[in-house]
Amino acid sequence: MPDSAAISAIPPxxxxxLQVLVVDDMPASRAETAQRVREAGHRxxxxxSGEEALAVVAxxxxxxxxxxxLMPDMDGFEATRRLRxxxxxxxxxxxxxxxxxxxxxxxxxxxxxxxDYLLKPVSPELLQAKLRNIGRALELQTRLAAxxxxxxxxxxxxxxxxxxxxxxxxxCDANRAGLALLGLSALPPDGIPLHSLIPSGLPPLEPGxxxxxxxxxxxxxxxxxxxxxxxxxxxWPSGSAARVSLVLRDLSERRRLERLxxxxxxxxxxxxxxxxxxxxGALGLLAGGAAGELPEQARRLTEVxxxxxxxxxxxxxxxxDLTKLEAxxxxxxxxxxxxxxxxxxAVQANADYARRLGRxxxxxxxxxxxxxxxxxxxxxxxxxxxxxxxxxxxxxPEQPVEIRCHCAQGRLRIAxxxxxxxxxxxxxxxxxxKFSQAEQxxxxxxxxxxxxxxxxxxxxxxxxxxxxxxxxxxxxxxxxVDLPVWRGGAERTLSQPQVMVIDGDPRARDRIAxxxxxxxxxxxxxxxxxxxxxxxxxxxxxxxDPAGADGPLDTVCVRLRRLAGPAPVLLYTDAIGAExxxxxxxxxxxxxxxxNDAFLRAVRLAANLxxx
Numbered sequence: 001m002p003d004s005a006a007i008s009a010i011p012p013x014x015x016x017x018l019q020v021l022v023v024d025d026m027p028a029s030r031a032e033t034a035q036r037v038r039e040a041g042h043r044x045x046x047x048x049s050g051e052e053a054l055a056v057v058a059x060x061x062x063x064x065x066x067x068x069x070l071m072p073d074m075d076g077f078e079a080t081r082r083l084r085x086x087x088x089x090x091x092x093x094x095x096x097x098x099x100x101x102x103x104x105x106x107x108x109x110x111x112x113x114x115x116d117y118l119l120k121p122v123s124p125e126l127l128q129a130k131l132r133n134i135g136r137a138l139e140l141q142t143r144l145a146a147x148x149x150x151x152x153x154x155x156x157x158x159x160x161x162x163x164x165x166x167x168x169x170x171x172c173d174a175n176r177a178g179l180a181l182l183g184l185s186a187l188p189p190d191g192i193p194l195h196s197l198i199p200s201g202l203p204p205l206e207p208g209x210x211x212x213x214x215x216x217x218x219x220x221x222x223x224x225x226x227x228x229x230x231x232x233x234x235x236w237p238s239g240s241a242a243r244v245s246l247v248l249r250d251l252s253e254r255r256r257l258e259r260l261x262x263x264x265x266x267x268x269x270x271x272x273x274x275x276x277x278x279x280x281g282a283l284g285l286l287a288g289g290a291a292g293e294l295p296e297q298a299r300r301l302t303e304v305x306x307x308x309x310x311x312x313x314x315x316x317x318x319x320x321d322l323t324k325l326e327a328x329x330x331x332x333x334x335x336x337x338x339x340x341x342x343x344x345x346a347v348q349a350n351a352d353y354a355r356r357l358g359r360x361x362x363x364x365x366x367x368x369x370x371x372x373x374x375x376x377x378x379x380x381x382x383x384x385x386x387x388x389x390x391x392x393x394x395x396x397p398e399q400p401v402e403i404r405c406h407c408a409q410g411r412l413r414i415a416x417x418x419x420x421x422x423x424x425x426x427x428x429x430x431x432x433x434k435f436s437q438a439e440q441x442x443x444x445x446x447x448x449x450x451x452x453x454x455x456x457x458x459x460x461x462x463x464x465x466x467x468x469x470x471x472x473x474x475x476x477x478x479x480x481v482d483l484p485v486w487r488g489g490a491e492r493t494l495s496q497p498q499v500m501v502i503d504g505d506p507r508a509r510d511r512i513a514x515x516x517x518x519x520x521x522x523x524x525x526x527x528x529x530x531x532x533x534x535x536x537x538x539x540x541x542x543x544x545d546p547a548g549a550d551g552p553l554d555t556v557c558v559r560l561r562r563l564a565g566p567a568p569v570l571l572y573t574d575a576i577g578a579e580x581x582x583x584x585x586x587x588x589x590x591x592x593x594x595x596n597d598a599f600l601r602a603v604r605l606a607a608n609l610x611x612x
Contacts, residue, residue, distance in 0.1 A: 016135040024068040050074030084113030183222020201577025331596040332376040346384035362400040394420035423471035500539035547575035
């Protein structure tokens with residue numbers, strides 16, 4: 001299989017036996033030239049006229065034509081023109097021969113398509129040199145053609161659809177999977193418009209931009225069906241033009257598997273959690289003496305069963321939390337909270353666990369009184385419980401687990417420090433990855449699932465913060481939660497209390513209301529005409545889906561801008577492309593695959609309330 005290195009490094013003395021057609025109406029001259037071709041190590045085929053030469057080329061493979069210019073009926077000029085016309089997409093070298101003096105006739109022959117010329121009588125040395133050079137060029141052409149076929153075969157055997165766009169947003173090339181997606185056997189010469197496949201369009205990408213941009217869009221297939229696809233976009237130059245390549249991966253199977261996973265996890269939640277709750281309740285009753293005093297051995301076995309049942313319950317909770325977080329389906333109840341009582345509650349909730357293991361929790365530096373942050377209180381306590389319990393497990397009995405708070409530059413750092421063996425440097429890079437646990441020889445490894453720190457990181461990041469760890473082997477570890485401090489005088493709301501929602505889908509309106517009603521006053525409407533009829537005042541934020549509105553999308557966008565006034569507009573829709581939305585100054589958010597947290601972040605961004 002040829003490669004680019006082989007193509008660019010052809011040895012200068014590579015021998016190649018050429019099939020040479022010698023065309024001359026003079027038998028003696030023709031035979032002499034053919035003999036010299038054979039002496040140079042090549043094969044010679046003879047023709048006595050231009051018509052005969054054309055017939056030979058049509059009937060068999062020829063690498064090179066040596067053509068006399070002065071022939072009756074069809075001279076060499078006409079024969080050259082016709083040879084070149086019948087091979088427009090491949091190179092058949094034509095070397096003209098003449099005994100006439102002067103260069104005019106050779107110039108004319110080259111203008112007709114000839115590649116080179118020879119003076120008669122032909123010099124054997126010059127002929128051999130020209131044949132050698134043409135042989136090298138033909139070898140390069142063969143290798144380039146093989147490389148092109150190889151690349152096309154790779155292109156066509158890619159399982160995903162691959163498309164190329166020109167500067168006019170038209171599909172100008174496609175692999176086999178792309179043609180199948182388009183329902184075509186071949187693309188027309190001028191390509192087809194992209195919007196016939198992707199109605200909502202694509203975000204702008206400079207053709208020379210080599211960054212890989214990944215987005216999701218709905219595809220309209222040739223049979224009219226719509227399906228979701230992940231699209232990778234990359235710009236690349238193509239000679240004087242520029243192209244954008246698209247790799248489209250069908251998400252139908254992935255979405256089906258996600259639904260199966262969700263159903264499986266729902267089964268875990270209901271079919272395992274319910275009986276587990278009953279088992280733990282029964283064990284608790286036994287341990288409490290509901291069935292009479294238990295023998296010492298039975299009591300110990302009951303305690304073991306309780307501990308392992310509680311551990312199984314935590315595992316179920318962790319798996320469900322992880323699934324919701326990674327799918328962006330976990331809704332956080334973000335509120336401006338005072339941090340000092342929350343941290344005290346976290347310490348108190350974990351103090352009993354620490355006492356059972358013979359450890360203590362010590363708040364060395366509490367947060368300043370009145371310091372607040374916008375967080376989900378329950379999820380914050382979950383994160384602190386994870387960090388404190390980990391520290392308790394890995395701390396020696398004689399050393400307390402220390403909690404220190406430090407506020408600087410608008411951020412609060414909550415550090416949980418233990419005095420255990422520290423974190424193995426080889427494990428530190430994987431510390432916050434899911435299912436990551438240190439080697440069993442490391443005393444820091446417990447009986448956990450390897451999910452706690454990963455879930456903690458995801459939760460804190462969704463609250464606008466971050467989690468990190470520092471450790472020196474043999475000198476303990478310190479986990480730090482870094483959160484932005486709330487600087488407002490009251491709980492965060494949108495710029496004004498009024499948010500207008502225009503959406504013809506009642507389910508979408510209900511979802512938006514559930515997410516935003518704790519934060520602002522909502523005015524939900526079915527359509528744009530209703531808002532105009534009611535002469536509603538300009539809101540602080542307008543959230544709209546223009547799908548189904550009367551008139552062209554651009555006209556609808558103009559009406560939305562007029563209705564919103566100076567307020568920002570968030571288009572929560574799949575009916576419009578990012579470029580079209582951006583042209584009107586709107587923020588665009590797709591309904592498909594957008595979780596609750598992503599929606600709330602988009603609302604804050606649109607309303608210029610992204611944080612401190």
